[in-house]
Amino acid sequence: MNIYVCIGSSCHQNTSYFVMKEMKHLIGENSLEEKVRLLPAFCLGGCGDGVTIKIDDELITGVGMDNVTDLFKARVLNACL
Template sequence: MVVTICVGSSCHLKGSREIITRLETLITENKLKSKVELNGAFCMGQCVKGVCIKLDGEPFSLTPKDTDSFFHGEILRRLT
């Protein structure tokens, strides 16, 4: 599974670094390093919505407070 997080200026200001840090922690805690690859990318064209995330190419918009629910509802769900 590939998770790509926008690190462009707009998403950076909206908390992309916090999201990356939290996802790294959740992936480690759940022993998923061999199954989930985190990547960074610059502008993915959805700047007005929130931090742009793509999960295997499917776009999402997150805020830092949405990260845990995104991880459990999308990443874990797809891996089990």
């Protein structure tokens, strides 16, 4: 599984650095380094409300520190179990 976190200017202003850092932490905490690759991406075309990420081919907008953990559990952890 590949997770792309947008680091474009709009998402950067919306805390993409912290979202990326938290994703990295969650991947490590759940020992998913062999299954999940975390990659930066430039503008994914979903600028606006929160950070945009892409999990494989699925674009997800509105990501932030308030929902990144729940999102990780629902979309990443469940898929890797």
